[in-house]
Amino acid sequence: xxxxxxxxxxxxxxxxxxxxxxxxxxxxxxxxxxxxxxxxxxxxxxxxxxxxxxxxxxxxxxxxxxxxxxxxxxxxxxxxxxxxxxxxxxxxxxxxxxxxxxxxxxxxxxxxxxxxxxxxxxxxxxxxxxxxxxxxxxxxxxxxxxxxxxxxxxxxxxxxxxxxxxxxxxxxxxxxxxxxxxxxxxxxxxxxxxxxxxxxxxxxxxxxxxxxxxxxxxxxxxxxxxxxxxxxxxxxxxxx
Numbered sequence: 001x002x003x004x005x006x007x008x009x010x011x012x013x014x015x016x017x018x019x020x021x022x023x024x025x026x027x028x029x030x031x032x033x034x035x036x037x038x039x040x041x042x043x044x045x046x047x048x049x050x051x052x053x054x055x056x057x058x059x060x061x062x063x064x065x066x067x068x069x070x071x072x073x074x075x076x077x078x079x080x081x082x083x084x085x086x087x088x089x090x091x092x093x094x095x096x097x098x099x100x101x102x103x104x105x106x107x108x109x110x111x112x113x114x115x116x117x118x119x120x121x122x123x124x125x126x127x128x129x130x131x132x133x134x135x136x137x138x139x140x141x142x143x144x145x146x147x148x149x150x151x152x153x154x155x156x157x158x159x160x161x162x163x164x165x166x167x168x169x170x171x172x173x174x175x176x177x178x179x180x181x182x183x184x185x186x187x188x189x190x191x192x193x194x195x196x197x198x199x200x201x202x203x204x205x206x207x208x209x210x211x212x213x214x215x216x217x218x219x220x221x222x223x224x225x226x227x228x229x230x231x232x233x234x235x236x237x238x239x240x
Contacts, residue, residue, distance in 0.1 A: 126165040171186040205219060
């Protein structure tokens with residue numbers, strides 16, 4: 001036993017592979033990242049609600065920095081969107097329990113057989129909106145559409161989409177309650193959220209593309225309608 005420890009030190013000094021210690025280091029970094037989300041998620045959410053345009057500009061500016069120095073003051077937009085979907089899912093579990101999609105075997109919903117697959121489905125569904133609006137931004141600005149050009153608009157849109165996604169998810173959760181007052185309040189909240197989303201989106205697109213505000217409002221409204229239509233089609237596929 002005593003002779004094993006010096007041998008271990010020699011291996012470390014010689015740079016020998018240490019899978020276990022590499023695992024511990026990775027676990028250390030992962031644990032810190034996860035626990036830091038407890039601090040930076042509410043901070044990022046508050047900034048996204050209070051100063052959405054500033055956060056969208058922040059997202060695009062951060063991508064111009066070196067990879068290790070990006071998003072030091074807030075969560076990265078995709079992680080922010082993911083945690084928002086997880087938060088909404090947690091509220092749903094606490095209020096109504098498991099979703100009916102998990103127990104359904106009809107249509108496409110047959111592949112949704114646990115909470116993980118349901119969260120992935122919802123994440124992809126909400127991530128479609130930033131992709132769509134980012135594409136509209138590039139087209140309005142006259143820029144080419146490729147993977148590199150779309151990244152910055154997509155990141156910016158995630159900051160705007162996440163609070164909207166949380167409200168939509170909470171509305172869907174509480175609208176299942178039997179109380180009429182709860183359903184009415186949920187519907188009113190969704191209408192207000194959609195109106196604010198369109199207003200902020202229109203201002204952002206006007207600033208980012210230099211187009212007239214009426215043009216960007218029409219583009220934002222058209223994009224949102226197209227997105228809702230895509231969700232409607234997905235809903236039909238899940239229920240078929």
